[in-house]
Amino acid sequence: MSTTILNHPLITHKLTQMRNKDTKTKDFKQNLDEIAGLMAYEVCRDLPMKKVEIETPICKTISHELLNDIVLVPILRAGLGLVNGINNLIPTAKVGFVGIYRDEKTLIPHEYFAKFPENLDTSVNLVLDPMLATGGSAIAAIDIIKKRGAKIIKLVCLVAAPEGVKAVEKAHPDVDIYLAALDEKLNEKGYIVPGLGDAGDRIFGTK
Ligand code: PRP
Ligand code: URA
Numbered sequence: 001m002s003t004t005i006l007n008h009p010l011i012t013h014k015l016t017q018m019r020n021k022d023t024k025t026k027d028f029k030q031n032l033d034e035i036a037g038l039m040a041y042e043v044c045r046d047l048p049m050k051k052v053e054i055e056t057p058i059c060k061t062i063s064h065e066l067l068n069d070i071v072l073v074p075i076l077r078a079g080l081g082l083v084n085g086i087n088n089l090i091p092t093a094k095v096g097f098v099g100i101y102r103d104e105k106t107l108i109p110h111e112y113f114a115k116f117p118e119n120l121d122t123s124v125n126l127v128l129d130p131m132l133a134t135g136g137s138a139i140a141a142i143d144i145i146k147k148r149g150a151k152i153i154k155l156v157c158l159v160a161a162p163e164g165v166k167a168v169e170k171a172h173p174d175v176d177i178y179l180a181a182l183d184e185k186l187n188e189k190g191y192i193v194p195g196l197g198d199a200g201d202r203i204f205g206t207k
Pocket of ligand 2: 078131133190192193195197198199200
């Protein structure tokens, strides 16, 4: 469908703090939280609405509400870092989880956990992961939720490599992709250049 780069000055400024290797876990997470909220605002811009009849303190009127439930699907672990910021904006969102890690040598994704709310088929499903490198993890996560019936899917990532974007567009041409930045390339270890390092380790302080 489409790939959108949300290069808003506030998003780019916060992402620069995250890219800096000297930024510590607390500030890294806070910037990620704030970017997630800013991105959600744009990601949800074209969500379908339905008419509803309500009564204000003054009179009856026709107004509009979101048509679909929204399900957040963070790819564990690093995707968890995007949940809070989006949930603050969409408190009614349900959350499903897909655990995937990529083998450090082969870069092949491995699924280790999956738990979803009902009705993925009628929901807008936002797959969340800060990093889109080879695209293997995102493709696997989208495969998994499609098998559970998901039809409307948007992939929300902070930083992507061109290789990953191309791979997702090829495997899932029906999925809209939203990025805060499209970087230069992957290095020989499959890390995004310039990137921000290992997102999971920086969020959870594991290295
Ligand atoms: C990282 C990242 C993505 C994946 C991207 O996760 O959070 O899920 O790598 O790489 P890919 O596009 O080449 O698949 P990782 O496997 O390091 O697991 P973690 O989130 O538990 O650290
Ligand atoms: N996963 C990360 O956390 N960072 C990268 O640069 C690539 C994959």
